[in-house]
Amino acid sequence: MDSKLKIPMPHSSKKKITTVVIPVKNHLTEDSLGRIIDVLKGGGVVIFPTETVYGMAANAFNQDAVHRIYQLKGRSYKKPLPIFLGEARQLHFVAKDVPKEAHHLMRRFWPGPLTLVLKTASLAMVASRGKDTIAVRVPDHGAVKQILDAFHVPLAVTSANISGQKPFKSGDDVIKKFLGKVDAIVDGGPCSLGVESSVVDASHFPFTVLREGFIPKAKLLDSIHSNHSHQEKR
Secondary structure (H helix, E strand, C coil), X not given: CXXXXXXXXXXXXXXXXXXXXXXXXXXXXXXXXXXXXXXXHCCCCEEEECCCCEEEEEECCCHXXXXXXXXXXXXXXXXXXXXXCCCHHHHHHCEECCCHHXXXXXXXXXXXXXXXXXXXXXXXXXHHCCCCEEEEECCCCHXXXXXXXXXXXXXXXXXXXXXXXXXXXXXXXXXXXXXXCCCEEEECCCCCCCCCCEEEECCCCXXXXXXXXXXXXXXXXXXXXXXXXXXXXX
């Protein structure tokens, strides 16, 4: 593939789209939730708050919708998009050969600010860009959980910003940057944590901490090592 095609320019079409802005405190109303689900079913892009930073989301299995995220962010096509799940039981849709030790981390830190890198299942190849690993998280935010539970399909989600710039942590900043460019924005004010998730590569042994986010690296390593020691004693 031509290298020039791998880093799309941020979407700058003169044609504006109508962005639905939905204010929310903790939970979405039934009407607001229905509007967001309609956007996602139609292949649209939604920005919503999480407990960490604002995320830009689309149907993880819709190639055109995922492509729009890359265009909007100017994100390199070499970089996979993380996946959001409503609960850990949906993991088999996007990941395979999940080590039992990874389930220990899920039980301790999900829902919450922990992203796990796992082996990609075939259904998630659109978001993973064909790579053999995919980043997965179950977020801990009321409105986002409503969306995931109602949509019943994993979402491809990345930070709502232009690639290379700092992620947005408030609805006001998101609206200023993306109004007229995305289909819907859920304005939940400032994010409760305001720090990105921690990332652990659990696709092979030994597990490694790739990014220290809200969960301290020492806490993650302690959990990994304590579980490994427990398994050895059994």
